[in-house]
Amino acid sequence: MNFSAENMQRDLQTYAALCDEMLALAAHENQTLREKENFSPGAHDGRRKELLSRLDQSLGSLRTHRTAWQNLPASERSRHADVSRLIGTTQQLAMKVIVLDRENEQGLLRRGLVPARHLATMQHARPTYAAGVYQQHRAASFA
Secondary structure, eight states: OOHHHHHHHHHHHHHHHHHHHHHHHHHHHHHHHHOSSSOOOOTTTTHHHHHHHHHHHHHHHHHHHHHHHHHHOOOHHTOOOHHHHHHHHHHHHHHHHHHHHHHHHHHHHTTOOGGGGGGOOOHHHHHHHHHHHHHHHHHHHHO
């Protein structure tokens, strides 16, 4: 596949906008969890499913760019500093969404709104698990 910095940049910006939407939804849910006594956990399910569908499409586009990006020599990648910055920005946004979602999950657990079958395994419950997975993915995907 031929590398196109413009196409990759466009798709990264689309992904960043999607991460912003997911972060806004998680922040709204977080605020609602903190303020309201009768929180309805399914209130955002429709929006979440729509975002998930768009996320799948966006990640599919980025996978094709990742292969081309990885095949570029380091000297060529360094000439596209804007793409490298966008990669970092999107990774930071994704981590913010993950952290806030975990916080929301904890809020739901405190209220007894998460069924036992949905509880994380011991490995996922470790505080550094998400960061470790993120680091592994980062090293593998855009190294």
